[in-house]
Amino acid sequence: xxxxxxxxxRYDSVLERIQTACLKSGRxxxxxxxxxxxxxxxxxxxxxxxTNRKVPxxxxxxxQESLIKWGQPPLSALKPIKFFIGQLQxxxxxxxxxxxxxxxxxxxxxxxxxxxxxxxxxxxxxxxxLQIKLTQKQTQxxxxxxxxxxxxxxxxxxxxxxxLAGIMAIAPQTGDAEQLRPxxxxxxxxxxxxxxxxxxxxxxxxxxxxxxxxxxxxxxxxGSAIFG
Numbered sequence: 001x002x003x004x005x006x007x008x009x010r011y012d013s014v015l016e017r018i019q020t021a022c023l024k025s026g027r028x029x030x031x032x033x034x035x036x037x038x039x040x041x042x043x044x045x046x047x048x049x050x051t052n053r054k055v056p057x058x059x060x061x062x063x064q065e066s067l068i069k070w071g072q073p074p075l076s077a078l079k080p081i082k083f084f085i086g087q088l089q090x091x092x093x094x095x096x097x098x099x100x101x102x103x104x105x106x107x108x109x110x111x112x113x114x115x116x117x118x119x120x121x122x123x124x125x126x127x128x129x130l131q132i133k134l135t136q137k138q139t140q141x142x143x144x145x146x147x148x149x150x151x152x153x154x155x156x157x158x159x160x161x162x163x164l165a166g167i168m169a170i171a172p173q174t175g176d177a178e179q180l181r182p183x184x185x186x187x188x189x190x191x192x193x194x195x196x197x198x199x200x201x202x203x204x205x206x207x208x209x210x211x212x213x214x215x216x217x218x219x220x221x222x223g224s225a226i227f228g
Contacts, residue, residue, distance in 0.1 A: 004048050011036075011053055011226050014209075018220065021213035032213055035059050035083060035202065037223030039066075045227055047074040059104070059221060061086030063096060070099075085168070085221065087141045094118045097126055104129040104168040104202065107143045112155045112162050119161035126162050129200055130155075132169040132190075134183060140170065145190060152194055166200030166219075167191050177208035181215060188216035 015034065022029045037059045038046050046069075049055055058080045060066035069075055070082075084100040093115055096103060106112050106128045119126040130152060133142025143151050155162055169187055171180045184203055191201045204212025206225035213220060 004052070007045055007048055007227070008052055010228070011049060011055075014222055014225050017210055018213055021210040025214040027213075032218050032220070033057060035219050035221045036226060037085070037205075037221050038227075039085075040223060041227040043069055043075050047078070049226070050078050050080060055080065057081045057083060057219075059083040059085045059223075060100075063092050063099075067095075067099060088115075090114050094122070097122055097124070102127045102129065102165065102200075105131045105141055106155070106162070106164075107131045107133070107141050107151075109151060109154050109158070112151075112159045116159035116161045124161075127165050128162055129166050129168040129202060130164060132167055132187065134169050134187070135172040142169070145186070148190065149194060164195075166195055166202065168200075168202040168221075170205070171203070171208055171212075173207065177211040180208055181211050184212050184215035184217070191216070 018032055018034065019029045022032055033056050035057045036049065036055050039059065039061045060082065061084070081102070082100045083102045083104050084096050085104045088096065088103065088105055088111060097118055103115065103126060106115065115126050115128065130148060131142040132148055133140060133144055152164060155164055167187065171183060174180060187203060188201065200219045201217050202219040202221055203217035204220035206222050209220035209222055
């Protein structure tokens with residue numbers, strides 16, 4: 001566990017970098033929210049951050065570990081808006097819908113239909129992001145850019161209990177964030193063509209979030225730059 005001062009300084013530094021990226025691209029700083037990825041963070045570090053800073057959103061990717069971590073002190077007393085960013089298993093959808101506010105990993109009509117069925121059973125709408133795949137990793141989920149528009153249309157038509165609230169995409173690791181700028185521009189154009197401007201565009205992680213924000217991301221996912 002790192003010191004409280006060190007942790008909060010890292011978080012504040014990330015916020016400053018986001019604000020600078022907004023100013024460079026002529027955006028309002030209020031247009032961008034930070035999604036703190038807490039999946040690898042220690043419970044005490046998460047508690048320190050959330051009780052000392054106004055952190056709007058957190059993200060987890062492993063259901064069982066998340067249930068344990070957030071189901072006991074000190075985190076059980078906190079109620080942030082929780083995003084699920086991991087790959088979905090059909091037998092865990094109902095529990096994820098119960099424990100999380102937003103699902104970020106829809107990448108097929110079949111999966112959307114399963115979420116829709118469970119949402120109707122729970123009598124609640126499922127707020128979800130479409131996951132677009134920007135890498136060649138076989139182990140990584142996501143729909144291709146070429147297939148994404150049709151999938152969005154199909155989900156909107158066939159899954160009334162699924163509310164598509166935007167896009168999540170993971171860029172390839174290049175070692176040079178500037179190389180990703182054209183890719184981020186492409187995703188932003190697709191987002192503009194298919195979603196309202198108040199929807200979520202979750203592009204950018206700890207290695208590349210400044211370029212992503214400059215190109216339109218309004219929900220960068222940041223873990224290691226905060227928690228180390």
